[in-house]
Amino acid sequence: MSTTTFDVFVIGTGTAGRSVALACAKAGKKVGIADNREFGGTCSNRGCDPKKVLVGLTEILHRSENMLGSGITKLPEVSWSDVQEFKKKFTEGMPEATEKDLQEEGITMYHQSPKFTGEHELLVEGKKVIAEKIVIATGRVPMPLRISGGEHALTSDDFLELKELPESMVFIGAGYIGMEFAHIAARMGVKVTVIDVSGRPLSNFEEDMVSYITKASEELGIQFYFNTEVTNIKKLIKNYKVIGESDGKKVTVKTEMIFNTAGRIPAVAELNLEEGNVSYSDKGIKVTKKLKNTSNRDVYACGDVADSSGLPLTPLSSKEAEVVISQLLEEEKEKMAEYAPQPSVVFTIPQMASVGLTEEEAKASGEPYQIEQKYVPSWFNSKRIHEKYYAYKTIVNTETGQIMGAHIVAPEAGEMINLFSMAMYSRMTKKDFMKMILAYPTWGYDIRGMI
Incomplete structure (x- = not known):
């Protein structure tokens, strides 16, 4: 050898x-x-x-x-x-x-x-x-689905390579991948069902912000089964039967295609x-x-x-x-892993984005804070495109004036959250934030009204 x-x-x-x-x-x-x-x-x-x-x-x-x-x-x-x-x-x-x-x-x-x-x-x-x-x-x-028939479930790799869309799909898991792909499929006319063991989708995000994404998804025609554990997948002649259990009751969904989006x-x-x-x-x-x-x-x-x-x-x-x-490379000043505020985005429609602490984490921090939270479809940027879902939740330290966390549901939430991330990294205070002159009328300008 x-x-x-x-x-x-x-x-x-x-x-x-x-x-x-x-x-x-x-x-x-x-x-x-x-x-x-x-x-x-x-x-x-x-x-x-x-x-x-x-x-x-x-x-x-x-x-x-x-x-x-x-x-x-x-x-x-x-x-x-x-x-x-x-x-x-x-x-x-x-x-x-x-x-x-x-x-x-x-x-x-x-x-x-x-x-x-x-x-x-x-x-x-x-x-x-x-x-x-x-x-x-x-x-x-x-993450493998360790259930009977789990081998019948496809992955995100398979979804991205689909030559044709089926009439129906089931996504097992309502995290980033499951929700994003469910939205893509549903908007392309597929009958979509999402099943998750937890009580809601996107469990790592603020629950009240996620509620808007859930409503938007349901209006799109996506059917949810929460608090449901999938126990079996059976191959039928042409389709599949997904079998689960919720509060002791049997749940059965017949579908043409199944995707494992339970996590990585x-x-x-x-x-x-x-x-x-x-x-x-x-x-x-x-x-x-x-x-x-x-x-x-x-x-x-x-x-x-x-x-x-x-x-x-x-x-x-x-x-x-x-x-x-x-x-x-044994650089003279070796770096250590230090992490700036880490923004994350879910590319559903509307998008949901988050950076910094959640309300629960702010409570646990022991720092004094104030929350501003609003549902604002009446704001100009939302009204001009008839966007129904536009909401935000921000957390500001009342002693330092610095932003502790920001959570947004909006068509351009991903771009907006970057501005909050920059402000947090720079340790800008609320007063500093309000001194900035931002282009109007832009989605970025709206963040001034969120703190």
């Missing part, structure tokens, strides 16, 4: 892994990298980017429906196959472009998931690899971490503030696979990659 030695070996070619590999190679280190899927990672190939392309079409549909009779005289005709072809312009070239970038820096590439055979040893493509430092950046994968877990199952003395938890690879593994200090983890304080979001992966790079 051949043996190859590297200074740095990276597992995963998404945002975090690719950044680490390129930086180390440019610094003169001998670098290897491996991935068991197409190079480029989840976000670019089968996540955020292609999803947003599909969302873009449904945004046009929604806006047209809202403006029917107010300038729109006929709703646009839509083609799922056409938007899927358009989506490919953003995804098809990514693996090749990623490999080209890596190759130009002399990085050795492997197309398989490595397995640890020692603290510095890996087996990949039948070859032995020895590395001084190993970086795990494998991201996350769908760290992608570590194939790595044989025990053989490498790499400690891990259900949340991912255990790491220190320097993103070193807690048991094998020559192993690092960054991005969604790391059990860190960073949310599983692409921008956080980039920040964590910078920390790992500083360690590997």
Whole structure:
């Protein structure tokens, strides 16, 4: 068996892994990298980017429906196959472009998931690899449905590649992915059912803000089953039967297609971490503030696979990659994992966005605070496009005047939340905030009225 030695070996070619590999190679280190899927990672190939392309079409549909009779005289005709072809312009070239970038820096590439055979040893493509430092950046994968018939459920990857839409779909799980894809499908005319074990969708977000998304979803025709545990999926002649239990009562839904959107877990199952003395938890690879593994200090983890304080979001992966790079290149001032306010967005229609503390977290903090919360469809930006759902909830520290948290439901909530994130990072007070001059009439200008 051949043996190859590297200074740095990276597992995963998404945002975090690719950044680490390129930086180390440019610094003169001998670098290897491996991935068991197409190079480029989840976000670019089968996540955020292609999803947003599909969302873009449904945004046009929604806006047209809202403006029917107010300038729109006929709703646009839509083609799922056409938007899927358009989506490919953003995804098809990514693996090749990623490999080209890596190759130009002399990085050795492997197309398989490595397995640890020692603290510095890996087996990949039948070859032995020895590395001084190993970086795990494998991201996350769908959590398996461990129920009878669970193998019949498709994943978000499958949804993004659908050539045709069925008449009906069931999404098992009402988190980010389930809700976003449910909205896409429903707006394209699919009969959609969403089932979740909790009492509401999007359990990580403010409940009162989520209620607006729930109402908007129901008006779209999405049927929800909450507090329901799916226990079985049965294959019928043409369709499927999803069987669940809610408060002791049996729930049955017949559907043409089922998607597992119950959540994602760290992608570590194939790595044989025990053989490498790499400690891990259900949340991912255990790491220190320097993103070193807690048991094998020559192993690092960054991005969604790391059990860190960073949310599983692409921008956080980039920040964590910078920390790992500083360690590997022994920069004069090594970075530690420090996290600015982390905004997150659910790309339903309307969008929901959040940054900072929830009301419950503000109470637990012991800091003095004041909440401003309003439902404002009468504001100009909402009225001009006939948008029914527009609401916000902000939390401000009454002693310092600084913003502790912001939560928005609006067509452009994702863009608006970035302004709150900037203000929080800069430690702006409410008074500072109100001194700013913002362009009017824009969605961004509206944030002045939210604090």
